[in-house]
Amino acid sequence: MTMVNLVRFFVCGKQLDSLTAVFRTIRHYHFNSSQTSKIPDPFASVHSAGRNIVAVFWDLDNKPPRSVSPFDAAIRLKKAAESFGAVRYKIAYANQHSFDYVPPVIRVHRRDRKALNQLENKGIVKPVDPYICRVCGRKFYNNEKLINHFKQIHESEHKKRVSQIESAKGSQRVKLVGKYSMKMEKYNNAARDILTPKVGYGLGDELKRAGYWVSVVSNKPQAADVALRNHMVDMMDRRQMECLILVSDDSDFVEVLKEARLRCLKTVVVGDSNDGALKRVSDAAFSWQEIIMGKAKKEAVSVVGRWKDSDILRRLEWTYNYERERKLYGSCSEDDDQNDDLNVTNITTDEIKMDQSRAWWKLDSDSDDAASF
Numbered sequence: 627m628t629m630v631n632l633v634r635f636f637v638c639g640k641q642l643d644s645l646t647a648v649f650r651t652i653r654h655y656h657f658n659s660s661q662t663s664k665i666p667d668p669f670a671s672v673h674s675a676g677r678n679i680v681a682v683f684w685d686l687d688n689k690p691p692r693s694v695s696p697f698d699a700a701i702r703l704k705k706a707a708e709s710f711g712a713v714r715y716k717i718a719y720a721n722q723h724s725f726d727y728v729p730p731v732i733r734v735h736r737r738d739r740k741a742l743n744q745l746e747n748k749g750i751v752k753p754v755d756p757y758i759c760r761v762c763g764r765k766f767y768n769n770e771k772l773i774n775h776f777k778q779i780h781e782s783e784h785k786k787r788v789s790q791i792e793s794a795k796g797s798q799r800v801k802l803v804g805k806y807s808m809k810m811e812k813y814n815n816a817a818r819d820i821l822t823p824k825v826g827y828g829l830g831d832e833l834k835r836a837g838y839w840v841s842v843v844s845n846k847p848q849a850a851d852v853a854l855r856n857h858m859v860d861m862m863d864r865r866q867m868e869c870l871i872l873v874s875d876d877s878d879f880v881e882v883l884k885e886a887r888l889r890c891l892k893t894v895v896v897g898d899s900n901d902g903a904l905k906r907v908s909d910a911a912f913s914w915q916e917i918i919m920g921k922a923k924k925e926a927v928s929v930v931g932r933w934k935d936s937d938i939l940r941r942l943e944w945t946y947n948y949e950r951e952r953k954l955y956g957s958c959s960e961d962d963d964q965n966d967d968l969n970v971t972n973i974t975t976d977e978i979k980m981d982q983s984r985a986w987w988k989l990d991s992d993s994d995d996a997a998s999f
């Protein structure tokens with residue numbers, strides 16, 4: 627009995643010893659890990675590089691959406707921009723002319739529609755499928771009847787809601803906006819297809835609907851360019867973006883793109899001239915067609931890859947290892963509560979692996995420091 631107890635005690639004692647040793651090791655590494663994370667710069671820059679905040683600047687005077695609807699174009703541009711990072715700013719500038727302008731395609735479409743309406747009114751043609759009111763679902767076999775219905779019922783309802791909201795204040799206003807938001811969105815979506823925009827082809831409203839910040843400048847030549855350029859520089863000064871996407875092929879923007887590169891921003895140009903001056907001073911360039919066709923999105927992957935390969939490669943290695951390191955430490959502390967022999971062995975092996983990789987980083991960072999001095 628005593629012998630067995632003694633043996634047990636001995637075994638336990640040995641186990642305790644090894645456990646203490648392991649805990650000591652863990653504490654030692656935890657201490658070291660907190661030291662590692664005190665080296666702030668690599669991690670900070672990695673996190674900002676990971677976010678890569680994108681700002682889109684759209685020179686509408688120079689590159690208005692032509693082949694597809696403004697809303698569609700705006701959404702496709704946004705999608706392409708998203709492959710470069712987190713798109714936080716979408717800014718569009720144009721003078722009043724651009725907003726008043728109606729593209730030939732749309733003018734032709736409107737003329738055809740008018741002719742068809744007249745034929746329908748005379749009873750000469752009847753559409754195969756009825757026109758459906760997208761607010762209430764009523765069916766019409768005459769487009770003008772649908773338009774009249776829409777104006778008489780839904781447009782007047784919409785106006786009442788808008789004036790109700792406009793006359794309300796404070797919390798009452800917030801309440802009304804919430805109450806009507808669904809109905810108003812439904813109306814706006816339907817109105818876009820049924821009613822002819824009062825100004826141009828609805829460029830401004832459509833871009834706003836797609837989430838763009840739209841600004842109208844005076845009709846003086848270059849007014850939009852100047853405003854756009856100032857906006858870009860202002861945002862650079864405030865360090866609000868890491869990647870600048872400019873939609874234009876106007877060579878007046880060469881200087882501002884050079885400035886952006888000097889400030890280590892990534893630059894992407896969307897424009898159509900093949901040997902454009904802007905393309906020469908930007909990191910990547912796409913034609914408007916490539917954006918519309920969705921090709922830019924795929925190519926963006928390799929562009930982003932190139933960026934990673936160049937100036938931030940070293941830092942990215944840091945993140946990669948940092949993540950791995952954190953995962954390994956995370957598993958250590960989770961296992962602390964439920965330590966048994968198996969876990970102890972696992973931890974020890976991991977610690978050894980980690981120790982090797984640590985030595986490698988240390989060497990790496992040391993040589994970096996040496997290089998930078």
Ligand SMILES: [Zn+2]
Nearest residue numbers: 759761762763
């Ligand atoms: Zn209706």
